[in-house]
Amino acid sequence: MKPTIPPQSFGDSTLHGGLAPTESASASPFAPRASLFDACHxxxxxxxxxxxxxxxxxxxxxxxxxxxxxxxxxxxxxxxxxxxxxxxxxxxxxxxxxxxxxxxxxxxxxxxxxxxxxxxxxxxxxxxxxxxxxxxxxxxxxxxxxxxxxxxxxxxxxxxAAMPAATAARLAELQSRIRPHFLFNTLNSAIALVRAEPRKAEAVLEDLAELFRHALADPAESVTLGQEITLAQRYLDIEHIRFGDRLRVQWSLDASADAARLPPLLLQPLVENAVRHGVEPSAGGAELKISTRRRGSTVVIKVTNTAPAGSGPPGQGLALANVRERLFLLHDVQAQFSTAFKDGVFQVRLEVAF
Incomplete structure (x- = not known):
């Protein structure tokens, strides 16, 4: 018998714009020293x-x-x-x-x-x-x-500009962005699965631990698109436990694009934003599509979600502003970021140098 996951309110403050802080490095003694010589862009x-x-x-x-x-x-x-x-x-x-x-x-x-x-x-x-x-x-x-x-x-x-003044500033920024309700919902889901499906409960906790491990790790260096995709998949695995068939995901991935460099925890906030504004407010759920494609020396990343009938385009909130800022800090003029809302479909499009 499949356990029933008690419905929980997500609240208004979830991994608020992603688990990652706005800035990309810490000035703690353990963080890499800031480079003055970033003149290769x-x-x-x-x-x-x-x-x-x-x-x-x-x-x-x-x-x-x-x-x-x-x-x-x-x-x-x-x-x-x-x-x-x-x-x-x-x-x-x-x-x-x-x-x-x-x-x-x-x-x-x-x-x-x-x-x-x-x-x-x-x-x-x-x-x-x-x-x-x-x-x-x-x-x-x-x-x-x-x-x-x-x-x-x-x-x-x-x-x-890419780092906070001190470790305390980074930790405060991180703490303000983690949605407690996301943690509570995930733990409640795991508890409901413990007796009936212990392996699935273990997988949920492992995915949660991986998300928080990336959030608390020093994000001074960039990561690959392949790593970001893996992390986003873990996040969606957790959300599948809560939303079930309401969350329908389609992946269209280009393996040749996986080596592109991105700021850490850039894709997951976009996927979370799609879940928050597409799946969560809709009784019938929503369809999410994540696609990557390499075009010569650039890589195009798209995150698309259907919106509830009658709703307007999602606001340009903290999540998207966070992603845009960190993307341009890494790639500068070689990056492009745009959003579009048409016929009930919201899309975020990123283009980065390979």
Whole structure:
């Protein structure tokens, strides 16, 4: 005889937007040190190039009186500034692993020295081409050091944006996002299964333990899409105990996309959001579809759920905001996040670099 699972209210605060905290790392002594040298992203390269070119454009204004003179001076400066900037970015990206092993002050010193050297390189290049007579070696070296220090400050701020100030902040954030009712419902389901189906009760508790293990683990590093899919499957296995036939799931997975990198606990909050807004409020349940597909150098992830008749699109709540923020912190301009609601079907679509 199959046991009856007592109905429980999910409440309004469940794994609230997922088990993962908004930020992606802890500043505790046990967490990896924040890297200043995250200059290998396309978005970072674009911003650094635009910043240095803007500085060069403003500097050219001080030595010119007309627009044509400014364009000429700016073009001459670009001949030295742009190669020097690209050289600095390439060097910082190539030496990223070694520089990250240094203490913070060593990282700052290394990046600034590289800026000085590339500033001298730019000056030498302009002198070689006859664009700077006489060559301003001291000014170029100082400018390279100053600009690299400003860029490093920006990279440091970007890295700090991905982590809370202390372990206590991370734990408080995590605690505020865990829905007590989810835990209670799962434990009640396991209790109801203990005598009649002990193996299934054991599986439910194992899935719950795995979810909380991932929530409490240090999420400083990215994980693979394959790992995220496995975790989402465990979550849905738990929810199947409570919702039964009301929860209908369809998987359409591309194995070649499993190696894509994602922030930890990114897919599970999306699946939970679909259960919360699709299955939970509907007496007849809902259909969920999770699909992945690799398209060249990108991977497309879709989470779709049917909504109860007469309901509108789910609000852009904490769950989706959490996912969007952490996705862009990892992939920057190489990531896309969008939602759509049409004909009673809500879809979240993610696109990330492979």
């Amino acid at each position: 396309v978005g970072v390269v674009l911003r650094v190039v635009l910043f240095t070119q803007a500085v060069a454009g403003v500097a050219a204004m001080f030595a010119t009186a007309s627009v044509l003179d400014w364009l000429l001076a700016f073009s001459l400066l670009t001949g030295g500034v742009l190669p020097a900037t690209l050289c600095w970015l390439i060097a910082v990206c190539a030496l990223k692993t070694r520089l990250n092993r240094l203490a913070p002050w060593g990282q700052w010193l290394g990046g600034t020295l590289l800026g000085t050297l590339t500033g001298l390189y730019g000056c030498g290049l302009m002198a070689l081409l006859g664009l700077a007579q006489p060559a301003q070696w001291w000014a170029s070296g100082a400018a390279g050091a100053l600009l690299s220090a400003v860029v490093l400050a920006g990279l440091f701020w970007r890295a700090r």
